[in-house]
Amino acid sequence: MIANLVALAAEEQQNPLVPAGPELLIGALAFAIVFFFFAKKLLPRINKTLDERRELIEGGIEKAEAAQTEAQSVLEQYKAQLAEARHEAARLRQEAQEQGATLIAEMRAEGQRQREEIIAAGHSQIEADRKAAAQALRQDVGQLATTLAGKLVGESLEDHARQSRTIDRFLDDLEEKAEAAR
């Protein structure tokens, strides 16, 4: 049996480095199928998926970055608004103070003015009263003087015209004397 085998082996003894035609063919066919399946179908598909995934990840990162930028800008806006509000409040306070001061000054001025007005009115009233009093006094004094003089001289100074002239002369004299005395 072994002898048989050895004989068989010797008969079939061939160079293992010499390829057999059919095997080359099958090898080429087997590889060609694998290659075309990869090149035409599977690799384009997986490449598309990988690209989609990369875009998704990059998109996510971009989104996060955008959100962060927005948050930052909102924060800055908020801070600016806060600062502005503070500034505004300070300005308003200042303005109110100034207005208050002006108001007080105005009211003070108004009070002053009113006081002066009242005083002036009082003065003029007094002056008018004084004049009226002087007028009345002058008449009374004239009448008294005339009556007194009539009693003294016994002469009725009824005559009005004369009476007036006399009184006026008398008073003028008095005034002249007063002027001279001053």
Added chain:
Amino acid sequence: MSADQTELAFDWSCRILSDNGCGFPAPGLHSFLFQPIFTVGGFEFNKVMLLALLTTLIIVSLFYAAFGRAKVIPGKLQMVGEAGYEFVRRSIVFETLGKKEGEKFVPVMVSMFFFIWIMNVWSVIPLAQFPVSSVIAYPIVLALLVYLIWVPLTFKRHGFVGGWKNITGYDNSLGPIKWLVSFIEFFSNLFVRPFTHAVRLFANMFAGHLMLVMFTVASWYLLNSYMIPAAGVSFVMTVVMILFELFVQAVQAYVFVLLACTYIQGALAEHH
């Protein structure tokens, strides 16, 4: 040839210290010859061809399952497939050729890597137990394909004269020895290179298979009387060799594809 020679070579009754007079049924070239499973018009279809076609079937179905309905959020199989794909794409093709030049060679290199790897892995799959790439025809097909890529590419990229300068390494600054250098380079690149490319893969798998068969057969052959411990040693060696072969199978697929990329890179490179 009336029966599977490998099967004939292995005689179950043949044991050490038994007196039926047979010696160690050592594996040899006959371990790489197979009886045809069927014959169609003179075309003999054997086990190795079947394994080669099964290789194609397995790769296509596995990767179809992984990438057929590729999702942005990958499943387990897709993740494994992507890892393998990205390994060949980035660690082999882009590393040697760069992203720009390498992109169009990715499909051929990816299919080549997995094709060779699975052909090698058959070596340790029960019932198959034969590396397809230990039959020279299969490495030759792939080495020839690589050869047919890089040689025309050299002339396409550098023109006729430039292409020859690239292949022969012709360099005026070398002075009179430039002819010697050119001759060696010409011979080395155009003839030795495709041969070694194919034989490197073939010989590794051939030797690996011989070792596996030898330790496996010896484990049985030594299993008699006081030689049983030796059978144990042989069996341990079988397991060790299987692990080692698993490593070699992947490494050889990697080396073959890496060399293919290096040849293409040389074809594209500006000559010195």
